[in-house]
Amino acid sequence: MKIKDLRFTEKKWDFVKPFHIANNVSTSKVNIEVELVLSDGTVGLGESSSSFRVNGESEAAIFQLQKEILEMIKDLDVRDYRKVFAKLDAYSRTAPSLKAAIQFATLHAFSRSISTPVYQILGGMKDFVETDKTVSIGSLEETVHDAKEIFDAGHKVIKMKVGEDVKSDVARVLAVNDEIKGVRYVIDANTGYTTKEALRFIDAMYRNDVPVGIFEQPVPAEDFEGLKIIRQGSMYPVGADESAKTKYDVMRLIKEGAVDYVNIKLMKSGLSDALAIVEMCNSAGIGLMIGCMSESGIGVSQSVHFAAGTGAFTYHDLDSHLLLKDVDPVGFRQEKDRQYPILF
Numbered sequence: 001m002k003i004k005d006l007r008f009t010e011k012k013w014d015f016v017k018p019f020h021i022a023n024n025v026s027t028s029k030v031n032i033e034v035e036l037v038l039s040d041g042t043v044g045l046g047e048s049s050s051s052f053r054v055n056g057e058s059e060a061a062i063f064q065l066q067k068e069i070l071e072m073i074k075d076l077d078v079r080d081y082r083k084v085f086a087k088l089d090a091y092s093r094t095a096p097s098l099k100a101a102i103q104f105a106t107l108h109a110f111s112r113s114i115s116t117p118v119y120q121i122l123g124g125m126k127d128f129v130e131t132d133k134t135v136s137i138g139s140l141e142e143t144v145h146d147a148k149e150i151f152d153a154g155h156k157v158i159k160m161k162v163g164e165d166v167k168s169d170v171a172r173v174l175a176v177n178d179e180i181k182g183v184r185y186v187i188d189a190n191t192g193y194t195t196k197e198a199l200r201f202i203d204a205m206y207r208n209d210v211p212v213g214i215f216e217q218p219v220p221a222e223d224f225e226g227l228k229i230i231r232q233g234s235m236y237p238v239g240a241d242e243s244a245k246t247k248y249d250v251m252r253l254i255k256e257g258a259v260d261y262v263n264i265k266l267m268k269s270g271l272s273d274a275l276a277i278v279e280m281c282n283s284a285g286i287g288l289m290i291g292c293m294s295e296s297g298i299g300v301s302q303s304v305h306f307a308a309g310t311g312a313f314t315y316h317d318l319d320s321h322l323l324l325k326d327v328d329p330v331g332f333r334q335e336k337d338r339q340y341p342i343l344f
């Protein structure tokens with residue numbers, strides 16, 4: 001089961017509608033599909049969805065790493081996947097999304113060789129996970145329409161993007177909360193607020209009894225002090241996303257008592273750091289959610305297998321394949337909000 005080759009292919013995906021988060025609008029996304037080939041011809045799949053905004057990655061630059069990485073992992077046996085993971089840890093700072101794709105492709109090749117799905121190699125804690133779906137920033141009418149559609153599709157958690165303007169953000173969430181009963185919200189400001197704005201926003205949620213599960217990344221990634229102040233002033237759990245990329249970031253967040261939740265994304269951390277973050281947060285009593293970053297079918301599959309295998313997450317935000325056009329789930333079955341990982 002030795003690694004012989006590594007192939008990269010660029011794939012472009014269009015969003016169903018422009019995806020608008022705080023200070024950023026996306027209409028399409030270029031990802032890299034990874035094929036890791038073993039000596040017997042078995043192919044393991046992975047997907048890198050790079051992010052300049054979050055990781056400082058450039059898709060064009062990481063595409064050039066194919067030769068260098070193949071040199072490092074060639075002839076390693078995928079049964080010894082921790083050896084491959086360790087080599088790839090060198091790319092935490094430069095190309096975390098590619099690290100994730102190749103680490104998953106390694107497990108996937110191993111999985112195919114032994115006819116056992118990846119989520120069982122990772123521990124098999126759950127047979128399925130339940131994902132939320134995201135409402136991006138838009139007009140009040142659009143927001144209510146999109147949230148209703150998500151509720152009707154069977155999702156029990158709705159993720160709402162905020163972070164550009166407190167007043168209209170509050171109005172949008174309250175309008176949705178008036179229309180829909182029986183759901184919880186993950187509210188994500190994507191670093192868009194100041195500390196004072198975040199406290200104003202979350203106070204409005206509390207006064208209006210909005211069932212907020214997590215208030216995610218209210219302030220800039222580096223502002224651990226702001227997170228801490230908001231955590232102390234908020235009746236709802238506060239989560240880190242952009243602040244929590246590597247296991248070292250999460251160790252600092254825990255030490256500083258800055259958050260109640262961490263949003264793990266394989267595209268920020270790879271599988272190796274994600275595994276470490278799960279254990280650190282479990283030990284520290286910090287809650288976990290898992291998110292995505294414009295991955296298509298294979299990329300979301302990576303996270304579905306990771307989440308089901310470890311069983312570590314309270315919230316699953318694995319909806320990017322639903323936000324992109326013409327994406328079929330690969331490696332999992334989607335039934336309403338449930339995602340069942342399968343051998344693929």
Ligand SMILES: [Mg+2]
Pocket residue numbers: 188190216217241242263291
């Ligand atoms: Mg987020």
